[in-house]
Amino acid sequence: MSNNICCYWEGKIPPAYLTLCVSTWVKYIDLSQVVILNQLNINKYIGDSVDLNDIRMYSFAKQSDIVSAFYLSKHGGAFIDIDTIMVNEGALDFLKPSENNDVLKLFGNIKTGGIHIGALSSPAGGQVVRYWAEELLRKVPRWEEDNSWAYVGNLIVEPYVKRSENLHLIDIIDVNESYATPEIQGIEDHLLNPRQKYEEFWFSPLTEDRKYYIDSLEEKCGGTISLHNSWTPDWYSQLSIDEVLENNCTLSYFFNKHSDLNEILKVEEILKYGSR
Numbered sequence: 001m002s003n004n005i006c007c008y009w010e011g012k013i014p015p016a017y018l019t020l021c022v023s024t025w026v027k028y029i030d031l032s033q034v035v036i037l038n039q040l041n042i043n044k045y046i047g048d049s050v051d052l053n054d055i056r057m058y059s060f061a062k063q064s065d066i067v068s069a070f071y072l073s074k075h076g077g078a079f080i081d082i083d084t085i086m087v088n089e090g091a092l093d094f095l096k097p098s099e100n101n102d103v104l105k106l107f108g109n110i111k112t113g114g115i116h117i118g119a120l121s122s123p124a125g126g127q128v129v130r131y132w133a134e135e136l137l138r139k140v141p142r143w144e145e146d147n148s149w150a151y152v153g154n155l156i157v158e159p160y161v162k163r164s165e166n167l168h169l170i171d172i173i174d175v176n177e178s179y180a181t182p183e184i185q186g187i188e189d190h191l192l193n194p195r196q197k198y199e200e201f202w203f204s205p206l207t208e209d210r211k212y213y214i215d216s217l218e219e220k221c222g223g224t225i226s227l228h229n230s231w232t233p234d235w236y237s238q239l240s241i242d243e244v245l246e247n248n249c250t251l252s253y254f255f256n257k258h259s260d261l262n263e264i265l266k267v268e269e270i271l272k273y274g275s276r
Contacts, residue, residue, distance in 0.1 A: 007034060016244050054140050090223025
């Protein structure tokens, strides 16, 4: 397995639930394998490709998209958002380099055609991430034109990989088959939009049916689950570690099953200070 695994955080103590997300990784990978990027060290890893002052004009989610494109283009490996939960050994399969040296591995919804760029695996200089980084050189300084959640991410990547001549450049892991976003299958109310399904599934009080479903994910899940940090309710983001673990919602139940609580302080420190 490549030891080139990267994630991005702003460089402060994260909300407790995000610390718990990263603590699930410890069961499957050594944190020393993970490059933790933040605003203090990104120039060391991606050079001066873009002005840090320009990056700071974007939301955290968009900063993460920008950093992932430049990092993977330069170094290759796997980039995972810190709101990713590792559930079983299948997580290691995603982190392995693709057998095709120019393929970007990512999650997507085969039914809707959408892609998710919160977890990516690519060789250094891969055609897709190289194109993405080149487009960002043009777009990032023009932050005044940012009018979409997808401005520096999906709006660049999705049209490019869907061109008929580029379909061979991607390996899409279907979120329906891998249960990477289990709220899709766990909430059958078709009147709810994706954000409402996410909030209802993860942050409502745990029921016996939901508990049974969550327990089944240990075998059904392809390895990782992607949360949506920007959709997580403020009240949950403000909870301490103990308060998260004591809460009676579905996500807290999940953390009690999968987090490595012995590594909390280590995770907090590495997320706060980043890689040296």
